[in-house]
Amino acid sequence: MDGAPVDHHAQSGTEHAEQRLAEARELLRQSQAEAERLRHQLQSAQRHAAGLSERRRAAEAQTQTAARNNRRMVELLEATRAEIATLKENLDAVTHPPFTFATLEAVHAPREPEEGVETGAVVRGGADVVQNGRRLRVTVSPLLDAARLTPGAQVLLDESSSIVGVAPGTGSGQLLRVKEALPDGGLVLAGTADEERVVRRAPALEGVDLRHGDAVTVDARVEWALRRVELSEVDEVLLEEVPDVTFEDIGGLGPQIDRIREAVEIPFLHPEVYREHGLRAPKGIMLYGPPGTGKTMLAKAVANALSVRSADGERSFFLNVKGPELLNKYVGETERQIRVIFDRAREKADAGFPVVIFFDEMESLFRTRGSGVSSDVETTIVPQLLTEIDGVEALENVIVIGASNREDMIDPAVLRPGRLDVKIRVDRPDAAGAAEIMAKHLTADVPLHADDVVAAGSADAARATLIARTVAALYDRGADTALAELTDVSGTTHALHLADLVSG
CATH class of the missing domain: 2.40.50.140 (Nucleic acid-binding proteins)
Structure with missing residues (x-):
């Protein structure tokens, strides 16, 4: 057997098969491990899905609970709204008219009480009102804005004396x-x-x-x-203005203007000269004469001259008092208005302005005391004027000017020295005065007929010729200008001509 030959090919195949078997086993093991891992992942996913499902069910339960709570909240709000409406109706019923009126004096904010002086009930806030002559401290309705309540206003009080509204003021009193x-x-x-x-x-x-x-x-x-x-009753009789009339606008009154300037302008514009020589400046001027001769214009020119000629160029004031309209049927009312007039003058004079008080038609106000037939108003009006004029003595910028057509009817005390002591008669203009007045109006701006200009040689000569002819015709005392024949009590007759009726 040792000598038998070895089959290397078979041996190699066996080893290869064993290797493949080992690889298959390893692959199987890995597959089993992967399958186990996937199984675990599947189980984890199933558990997660179960958790999500449970959370969904919990969220659905919470949503249902919130819906039930919302429904209960809506029901509660509806009930609260109904309760508020009921309370509002009850409040309106409590504050139902009639209300009483009162005048508000003051509004008090809540504060800490002062120990030993007041209790907490006093300082809780409220308002002081006066009702039927009684002062009361009342409460203010919480529906009102206390900051909008102003003292002096009319307020409404309910039955519990609480302020529930503001009434419009009547403006009466x-x-x-x-x-x-x-x-x-x-x-x-x-x-x-x-x-x-x-x-x-x-x-x-x-x-x-x-x-x-x-x-x-x-x-x-x-x-x-x-x-x-x-x-308006005082303003109707008292015209406060700055006149624009100058002495140059007035014609035919040269001597009167000279006397006025001497009596008024020098004392007003140079008071130190008067004081140096111990002279007393006049406090008043009386202008008298026929109607329409320029008395009012003279008074206005005085006021204008005082302002124009003053060193600082300040304006002046002209208080034009319409005499007859100052009279009043109520006792003491005319005297009061006279006091107001002089108070106005003092007010302006204290500010440094020259003031002229002009009383027109003085005989209607300041008649001789005791001369009245049906009334004795002058017995109090005249003393009032005298008191005011004497009171002007301490003022340096006030002068009183009176004008009258009947100076004989004015109380002598008004005209005595120290009051309206400068008396100037403003008479009807003579021929020279009439020519001067016409020259003031017939100026170069007035057109003339061409034939008159050619005949006279120039426009100035034509105007001079026209004025001379008009004045000559006006002051001619022939039969052509006679208007009437008058017979006096002695039987003497007088012819009334145009020249006798000429005014300024």
Whole structure:
């Protein structure tokens, strides 16, 4: 057997088969391991899917729970809304009219009480009102904005005396005159029979410049000045203006203008000269004469001259008082208006402005005392004027000018020295004065007929010829200009001509 030959080919095949078997076994083992791994992954995926399914079921349950909660919330909101509506109806029923009116004095915010002086109930906030003359501290409805409640307003109170609304103001009240404005904002008001009272300003009057004589409405129950009332009765008789009339605009009154300038301009413009020589400047001028002769124009020219000729060029004021319209049927009212006029003058004069007070038709206001037939108003009006004129003595920028057609009817005390002591008669113009007046109006701007210009040689010569002819015809006292024949009580007859009716 040892000598038998070895089959190497068979042996090699066997080894190859064993190798392949080992590889197959290894491959089987790997496949089994992979299968086991996949099985584990499958089991893990199944468990994860089961968890997701459970979470989905939990989420569905939570969604259902939230839906139920939402439905309950909606039901609760509906119930709350119905309850609020019911409460609102009950509140409206509680605050149902009728309401009472009151005047609001002040609004108080809540604060800490002062120990030993006030309790907590006092400082919880609220408002002070006046109702039927009684001061009350009441509550403010929580539905109102307390910051929008202003003192002096009309408010509405319900049955529990709580402020539930603001009523529009009526604007009515007692009408009083301002006598003085106090530094703290209060006002001293003058009433009837020399009654005086101190009141507070309503918010509507805060910062308003109130002066003596202004009219305000007052709620006498709370002593509040509510608003200023613009009355026209004083303004109707008092024209406050800066005149634009100059002495150059006035013709035929040369001597009168010279006297006025001597009596007014020099003392006003050069007061130091008067003081140096111990002279007293006149406080008033009386212009008298026939109607329409230029008395008012002279007074306006005085005011204009004072402003134009002043060193600082300040404006002047001309207070034109319409005499007859100043009269009032109520006792003391005319005197009050005279005081207002002079207060206006003092106000302007204190500011450094020259002021001219011009009383037209003085005989209608300041007649001789005791001369009245059906009324004795002059017995109080004249003394009031005299008091005011004497009060002007301390002022350096005020002068009183009066004008009258009947100076004989004016009380002599008004015309005595120290008052209207400069008397100037403004008479009807003579022929020279009439020519001067016509020259003021017949200026180069007025067109002339060409034939008149050619005949006279120039426009200036034509105007001079026209003026001369007109004045000659106007002042001719022949039969052609006679208008009427008058017979006086003695039987003497007088012819009335055009020249007798010429005004300024």
